[in-house]
Amino acid sequence: MRLSDNQGNRLGSTQSEESALDIERNLCSHLPYNRSPLQLIGSAGRSKYFENLQKGVLPGHLGHLPTGQQAKTLLDLMTIRAFHSKILRRFSLGTAIGHRIRRGTLTNIPAILVFVARKVHRKWLGHNQCLPSALEGPGGVWCDVDVVEFSYYGAPAPTPKEQLYSELADGLRGSDPCMGSGSQVASQGTYGTLSAIVKSRTGNKQVGFLTNRHVAVDLDYPNQKMFHPLPPNLGPGVYLGAVERATSFITDDVWYGIFAGTNPETFVRADGAFIPFASDFDMSCITTAVKGLGEIGDVKFIDMQSPINSLIGRQVVKVGRSSGLTTGTVMAYALEYNDEKGICFLTDFLVVGEDQQTFDLEGDSGSLIILTGQDGEKPKPIGIIWGGIANRGRLKLKNVHEPENWTSGVDLGRLLDLLELDLITTSEGLKDALQEQRFALTAAINSAVGASSPIVGSLPAAEIFEPLGINLQQFPPEGGSGSGENVPFSDMAFHVDTAEVANNVEEHQFIPNLISMLPMHGREDNLERKNLSAPTNLSDEDLCVSLQLGDREPK
Numbered sequence: 001m002r003l004s005d006n007q008g009n010r011l012g013s014t015q016s017e018e019s020a021l022d023i024e025r026n027l028c029s030h031l032p033y034n035r036s037p038l039q040l041i042g043s044a045g046r047s048k049y050f051e052n053l054q055k056g057v058l059p060g061h062l063g064h065l066p067t068g069q070q071a072k073t074l075l076d077l078m079t080i081r082a083f084h085s086k087i088l089r090r091f092s093l094g095t096a097i098g099h100r101i102r103r104g105t106l107t108n109i110p111a112i113l114v115f116v117a118r119k120v121h122r123k124w125l126g127h128n129q130c131l132p133s134a135l136e137g138p139g140g141v142w143c144d145v146d147v148v149e150f151s152y153y154g155a156p157a158p159t160p161k162e163q164l165y166s167e168l169a170d171g172l173r174g175s176d177p178c179m180g181s182g183s184q185v186a187s188q189g190t191y192g193t194l195s196a197i198v199k200s201r202t203g204n205k206q207v208g209f210l211t212n213r214h215v216a217v218d219l220d221y222p223n224q225k226m227f228h229p230l231p232p233n234l235g236p237g238v239y240l241g242a243v244e245r246a247t248s249f250i251t252d253d254v255w256y257g258i259f260a261g262t263n264p265e266t267f268v269r270a271d272g273a274f275i276p277f278a279s280d281f282d283m284s285c286i287t288t289a290v291k292g293l294g295e296i297g298d299v300k301f302i303d304m305q306s307p308i309n310s311l312i313g314r315q316v317v318k319v320g321r322s323s324g325l326t327t328g329t330v331m332a333y334a335l336e337y338n339d340e341k342g343i344c345f346l347t348d349f350l351v352v353g354e355d356q357q358t359f360d361l362e363g364d365s366g367s368l369i370i371l372t373g374q375d376g377e378k379p380k381p382i383g384i385i386w387g388g389i390a391n392r393g394r395l396k397l398k399n400v401h402e403p404e405n406w407t408s409g410v411d412l413g414r415l416l417d418l419l420e421l422d423l424i425t426t427s428e429g430l431k432d433a434l435q436e437q438r439f440a441l442t443a444a445i446n447s448a449v450g451a452s453s454p455i456v457g458s459l460p461a462a463e464i465f466e467p468l469g470i471n472l473q474q475f476p477p478e479g480g481s482g483s484g485e486n487v488p489f490s491d492m493a494f495h496v497d498t499a500e501v502a503n504n505v506e507e508h509q510f511i512p513n514l515i516s517m518l519p520m521h522g523r524e525d526n527l528e529r530k531n532l533s534a535p536t537n538l539s540d541e542d543l544c545v546s547l548q549l550g551d552r553e554p555k
Helices: 037-041 046-053 074-083 085-091 167-175 252-256 412-419 427-452 498-503
Strands: 094-102 105-116 134-136 142-152 184-186 191-193 196-200 207-211 225-229 237-242 245-251 266-276 315-320 324-338 344-353 368-371 380-388 393-396 407-411 421-423 470-474 492-496
Touching (some): 074 085, 074 105, 074 142, 074 324, 094 142, 105 324, 167 184, 167 225, 167 315, 196 266, 196 427, 207 412, 207 427, 237 266, 245 252, 245 412, 252 266, 266 380, 266 407, 315 380, 380 412
Parallel strands (some): 105 142, 266 344
Antiparallel strands (some): 094 105, 094 324, 134 142, 184 191, 184 225, 196 421, 225 237, 315 324, 344 407, 380 407, 470 492
């Protein structure tokens, strides 16, 4: 996560007396308070959405706690923060939603977390540097404001090349005969962790795996191939497949269903890539269980209208190729920060490791974030790790302890919907998915063959190759009569209708075709048929055909 350098000197504190934030009252009696912000967004734009929200009654000064209803859901907190996002941006490095933290312990008090570079007593702050103790949103719904110190390092430090050498981690890096969630995957120059085995909802229903886009995609290479455990240029490994679809960022309204702030350039980090397994890959070595954890349940979808404590404060685990099995706590959701260019970014999960241990290390990108099971239920995945900021800063949650590392993650349910994928969590589900893939592939082949096959008897024999734009005609040798004679293959000429061939070619590729972008020399607007006739004095070995695509462009 990147935080703006010019924000590193900001201070903050909550103020229990009069607030220094003057918020305009916009009184309007016709606002339907019982309407959800999810309904208010409709097809209206960002400005119209916040115009509707501003029709509610907001406090001018918070000298005491509001008397309205306290926030109960994630949506309540998102809406309150969104309305005050412009003001909060001036006072903080970033914000998140969750519960108030007291002496390093999470309470059950709904709050907006405001991150500052140094937290001091309000006695040492100016009147215009203090934050209110609470914020109120549309309809009188309110929440606490909690200031959290973020120890900011400034320029990024080199990321530590740490990894734990345990039996579990060594197996994930290639010592095990099988692979699945947590196993090491690598592109040409980057390694990371396999998130989960998945299947496509569309197309040929391919079975593949999910990981981070920044692990799988390197635009310095012409193809995006993945290997386990290593690519051939770095060590032993097998080819897994190539990236078919990937995403990096998505707008906040598409991701959450509401506008998360007033900034029109607001994006959520949706760092994911889908890689179908290659047709010759041995699927018998794939497991859907998570090593060190066992079988997992279905995805836990994060409902914005669900209670705050259904997510915040929950214990989570992860299994990654670098640090193996670790445990942590979900401290906050929808972390928001702005870069120096004025773009607002959000990331879904903020996780802190237990007992001041880091939750992830470099190479764990892509690891599943899994809610521990309650009342005998299976653990449920909620997200995937995309990064952390141990090399840029830490959160100071307890005054008596050093600042702690934390990890950021992507909401798995929303990412799967965006990439049109489904999670496979059982061996039976994997078998069914592979069978469905075979059926879909067979149907696609049959459909393609049926569409391209000519109807027998409907075309003259001499024109049977016409749909492909290629005509084969025989020319008699010099001095020959041209009737009833067997002409050698070397004496045949080809007519190529280049216009028809070009119109029947459709190309699908992940990386844009650079060749098609180059200007072609000598190309005419009207393409004519040309006879490529071979001289009669050449043998079969001497016959050759040359295609000239134009002069090479100078670099």
